Amino acid sequence: MYQFTTPFQNPSGSPIRELFKYVNLPGMISFAGGYPASDLFDTQGLEAAAARAYQTPTRCLQYGPTDGLPELKRELLALMGRRGIACSNDELVITTGSQQGLDLLLRIFVATGDTVLTEQPAYPATLQAFNLAQARIVTVPVDDAGLDVAELSKLLDSGVMDAPKLLYTVPTFANPTGATLSRERRVALLELAVKYKFVIVEDDPYGDLRFAGERMPSIFELAADVEGSRGWVVHFSSLSKIVAPGLRVGWMVAPAEIARRCVVAKQTVDLCTTPWTQATAVEYLVDGALERHLPRIASKYGVKSQALCSELRLQFGDAIDFHEPEGGMFVWARIGGIDAATLLTCAIENKVMFVPGKAFFSDKVDPFALRLSFAAPGVDDIKEGVRRLKRAYDEARSVHELTVQS
């Protein structure tokens, strides 16, 4: 009856959302979520910030500027400065989560059929955004040191595809792989962007959640070392993983002309990001609460990551392969001998969940991969969850072997 322009084969959108119905089953231990840990929110600090913000009620309640509240932009420019990213006010746009940053960028850059690049496996909402934009998705493989930039170089040199408009990557503690792109590859990627004139979209929601290893400069920061590259990097960040997603406060740093066009697009998209939570974020940041609270989140995630990784090794031994992350929320693993979708069915029966890897692939699915998030469950639940996963694995294997034999 209706003539839609966008074919949504999947009625619920993201394949991960279809798993939501199991998450709240009684006794379920979930490694499936991409949500930060609710029990690590700084509820008192945010309550106090909200109260201070509301001392100027009009700022909270009235429409705000489309590019963001000036006071929040000032705080975020300072925050970016502390992260090694120097930018000006007209290069910074506050967005309704960093998800909106990608959407705006696609609105101004990508027409139907345009080629876009991303890592594989990739964050599913990115693939979904590309599909909504009806872009042609070309993927580049990822290993333990992040995006395989040498492969990308070969792909670009080969001339087999149209010139890509942009490349999306989560270079630090990636979702789903947890991997961090090496410094050498960051520089090489910048050189490719200059040579082939595509925008690198660096999504960095997790960079502050480091619990091991050495600081890695962002791609945006390293652009200072690669001539001509600064105009080809757009950097996204967000308060969602380091403060709370419920603020819906993200931001982008982009060359001024790109930023300006994103602001014009945003006028028609949502007029402005929620002023009330922006004002609350201002007070939270001015107060220094982020710097006080953030190390607590990062260190707790470190403890949880270690619990997950050591229990996985203990229970699965050689049957599992994974790279221990240095930050973020995710472990990406391959389990031998059984595909992850089959394993998930048995896992849910054993009251444990994860996301099968296929959700993160747009093609060439690795059936043995899975994503485990350690952010939400407590340490005891993490260990019990892995034991249940092993039980599910043994059951799935024995059923599988029976099937193969019969």
Add this chain to the structure above:
Amino acid sequence: MYQFTTPFQNPSGSPIRELFKYVNLPGMISFAGGYPASDLFDTQGLEAAAARAYQTPTRCLQYGPTDGLPELKRELLALMGRRGIACSNDELVITTGSQQGLDLLLRIFVATGDTVLTEQPAYPATLQAFNLAQARIVTVPVDDAGLDVAELSKLLDSGVMDAPKLLYTVPTFANPTGATLSRERRVALLELAVKYKFVIVEDDPYGDLRFAGERMPSIFELAADVEGSRGWVVHFSSLSKIVAPGLRVGWMVAPAEIARRCVVAKQTVDLCTTPWTQATAVEYLVDGALERHLPRIASKYGVKSQALCSELRLQFGDAIDFHEPEGGMFVWARIGGIDAATLLTCAIENKVMFVPGKAFFSDKVDPFALRLSFAAPGVDDIKEGVRRLKRAYDEARSVHELTVQS
């Protein structure tokens, strides 16, 4: 250097935004704003609602469902029921302002070059959204009884344009004209939608701000009387004008298949509308605060509208032509003998502002039209503002006559 897909001729986007720089000049009286009156916000009621909402901090701080918090959907279904709109949970989507509703709808319905209809003059952000979608805009004139549906019928019958995908209208207390579509025209419009298979997008941010005249059923409500038409109406509403824009809480009521696709699109656009302000809205609505406070806003707007209209008649007499609105925030006027852009220049010198009509036209500009908003200024300022406007008018006329003579 960059290859953008969207041509934004106007560097600041909406033409109205270019006027913002004058609004805060000392002593300026502005009829230019489209913002609701800040001094009528129920700041205490909202503070109390926010405090109650934060008794469940996780609901405020964590990600929420893409279609909206279930508790808020329940309250809004009840609110819509009180407005005569019966709909089900899967027909209701909470959006980041109703502006996002239009954006989502365009994302799923309108491809480059598709024909879309709107009234003329129209809300500029709608024209901007159509331009971002690269749609072909066809306009239908408006008179004191709203959209000229007979003209639309002729246009559709003539076959001179491609089949339109949708028609956008603000049928009640329109922005900019303040006009309300008559009941007969609403029914006729529904019949046309069924016959020509286009979606009527009924944007209703002002409907509750009635201060004179009789209740007018929404187009959505009247769809019950026109066979086959319910599937062709999407209804937008919002808390922006009746509570506060800073919540960024709007919603759409749409046939379930349209609603579902909008939710899938919204997953990639901003994941969810700010849960913290949604939770605050829940508490505000549950408490009955809207019903208590709303009549205060509407009656104050009535007093302001009357002050503006009587002073306009007193000062301008036959030199002005306008229709007194029965609700909303706007008076649309035509002033004889001087074009509105010239008048604005003199008006700013006299410390009074309005929006020249051309901002609301995509073609066939009426140079003598202007939009006056009575929402923000107080009654004394309104009267003084009109006196200044008359002074500006006299000055502009004398300069104009001198120019013509010389």
